Amino acid sequence: MSDAHSEQDWRAWFAEHGARLRLVARQWTRCEADADDVVQEAFVRFWKHQRHLPGNPNALVITSIRRAALDLLRRSDRRTVRERAVAADADVAEWFEPEADPRLQALANSLPSLSAEQREVVVLKIWGDLTFDQIGEQLEISPNTAASRWRYAMDALRKLITARTYE
């Protein structure tokens, strides 16, 4: 079996893309620690079994992340409701580096306020670098639904930013 990326330095690849992959993983996990576990498991699984496949590895890694996240959610369904609530609240504001521009900071603060469905489309499009077709495949929805969620998310973000800017 030939390796389509035999010359690829995967450590450098992860150093370049790790931050956005972790943000993607964060959309499907309950806390930062879970996101770290999912990214590590998914990336290593990709590296062991799929790195030889041709094409852009980005979509494959994201698919691997989603599957690892769903596996983790199934495994950890026995966690208590209290644990989930604490984990969800604790680190929601730490997804991005601080921004000097108040408008950008308002935007960063607003993103977690979107509904989960809208937010995952935004994150997959911007930081997952996926098209609406690819997002549809990932989330098992139609591309039109993905595009529709994107438009609603943009409207919601505009309102949230305006509210936060004048707070």
Place this chain on the structure above:
Amino acid sequence: MNESDSELENALASLRPRPPGPALVQGIARELDAPSSRRGVIIAWTSGLSALAAAGAAVFLMLASARSPQGPSYELVRAEQSPAAMQLLSPVQLQDGSYARPVRVHWENTTRWEDPRTHARLINYRPNEHFALLPLETY
């Protein structure tokens, strides 16, 4: 503040997600630096067998070419290799919890030799069978 979708998209793209922590980076580096993956082990294993087979063939050729005044002196007339027959077996679960599908590949190498002096013929029939595990994605 009333931005268009593209302006908002550009603003979103300019946000910088926090980088992975050192534990994650070290964990991935550890995995990537591991001496060999299971796939690597399989490849190394089959490569070892191939090398062993090549060494055996070399010894055979050396013995065949070592001429003795009284003995026959065989020369290679023809070499054939049959198409490989692949047999996919039922998936099995490995010790680490992952799944793999055993694969058995069978083919035959046949060489025909002839002593030009006596026209004595020798057929060396050599069946080959390799066994490997193909890792399976189980989602």
